[in-house]
Amino acid sequence: QSALTQPPSASGSPGQSVTISCTGTSSDVGGYNYVSWYQQYPGKAPKLMLYEVAKRPSGVPDRFSGSKSGNTASLTVSGLQTEDESVYYCSSYADPGRVIFGGGTTLTVL
């Protein structure tokens, strides 16, 4: 199974907004509203930031938002803060019973 496509890097200044894309196919991202996003700091386990495209787990700031159009999902971080600098991975469910991750995007806060 092919990985979802993410840009290798993204950047923004504190206070700005940045959007990270995640492109799949009609068999995964486009076929289901089961896209999730994870944040990973170096040497740490991934942390769930969004699920079902746009839902936030308890404790995740509302600066993090998600959307989807066709085969592409997006993560937007508004009001960038220095602690948002991390690697972000998207993931999608794909029938039957498979899970696919993106290659990851390194977010730099300038």
Add this chain to the structure above:
Amino acid sequence: QVQLQESGPGLVKPSETLSLTCAVSGYSLSSDYYWGWIRQPPGRGLEWIANIYHSGKTDYNPSLKSRATISVDTSKNQFSLSLTSVTAADTAMYYCARWADLPGVRRVFDYWGQGTLVAVSS
């Protein structure tokens, strides 16, 4: 609070079998969640390996299905991964995680272990 802890040998020889265990605390494996394994080679992205339900129902990454076996032991509240015929390409951080698939929280890894690094080398 759900906690997952991976354990296993940090070094495995090529062609041998990698065996890992994930001990779960704060939640019963007999309840309505799946449990899964994900790996991450050094400096690279995440790769899903397999999921298992307490009933024993399994799902595998097609690229690893021929070599991977996931199993669950509800009496010990733990689940395991076995990966046969390993090569250097299997060197990675291996994470165990809970896969939620319930109304309101669908198809997402919501709790992760800290990971265990496995190197394949002679």
